[in-house]
Amino acid sequence: MANQPTSRFAPKPARLSNDTTIHVAQLLQEVVGAARQARVALDGLPLDEDALARGVEAEIKLTRIPAGILAAGEVAATVTVPCIRCLEDAAVPVRTDFADEYRPTVDVMSGAEISPEEANEHEAEYFTIGGDHVLDLRESLRQAIILGLPMAPLCREDCPGLAEAVDGAGDPDDGRLAVLGRLLDGGEAGDAVADDGRKPARRTGS
Numbered sequence: 001m002a003n004q005p006t007s008r009f010a011p012k013p014a015r016l017s018n019d020t021t022i023h024v025a026q027l028l029q030e031v032v033g034a035a036r037q038a039r040v041a042l043d044g045l046p047l048d049e050d051a052l053a054r055g056v057e058a059e060i061k062l063t064r065i066p067a068g069i070l071a072a073g074e075v076a077a078t079v080t081v082p083c084i085r086c087l088e089d090a091a092v093p094v095r096t097d098f099a100d101e102y103r104p105t106v107d108v109m110s111g112a113e114i115s116p117e118e119a120n121e122h123e124a125e126y127f128t129i130g131g132d133h134v135l136d137l138r139e140s141l142r143q144a145i146i147l148g149l150p151m152a153p154l155c156r157e158d159c160p161g162l163a164e165a166v167d168g169a170g171d172p173d174d175g176r177l178a179v180l181g182r183l184l185d186g187g188e189a190g191d192a193v194a195d196d197g198r199k200p201a202r203r204t205g206s
């Protein structure tokens with residue numbers, strides 16, 4: 001241990017385990033362009049009331065910029081969402097980049113409050129760093145994962161979908177299943193109410 005080389009200028013990344021907060025008082029006092037690396041690992045991160053991202057891992061570079069700190073990096077996670085074909089839960093891998101600006105609300109040197117600039121429509125949104133000079137990456141990670149979710153998640157590439165699952169499931173004499181299967185196949189719905197959003201091919205008089 002004693003003879004291990006040390007470098008003041010290339011510090012190891014900060015490792016955050018089930019934590020998304022980093023003290024940035026020091027970085028805020030450094031020159032523009034000064035940077036830190038951080039690695040975050042979270043067992044779980046709620047995306048909203050229903051969805052949870054699991055196995056969240058992120059590599060982040062914090063860079064001092066004139067307005068505050070830029071947090072940029074890549075996040076990977078697994079999110080359970082309904083498969084668009086069969087509606088069963090599907091564990092979908094997400095990997096996405098993000099870059100968010102964080103601005104201090106209290107001057108790190110003077111302790112004076114920094115009044116937020118007037119809202120500017122053309123300016124990108126930013127997050128804030130509180131008076132404790134702690135930068136919380138949670139919202140960056142949460143929003144990045146949500147934006148990284150696929151538009152059409154599948155439980156597996158060749159998911160047969162609900163129609164085949166219904167056709168192949170159980171008793172062919174079950175009338176309700178047969179009707180449902182026909183509806184999903186796009187066949188004649190007859191007088192049945194088509195609640196899948198399609199208009200009936202033709203209306204039989206009323």
Ligand SMILES: [Zn+2]
Nearest residue numbers: 083086155159
């Ligand atoms: Zn599926």
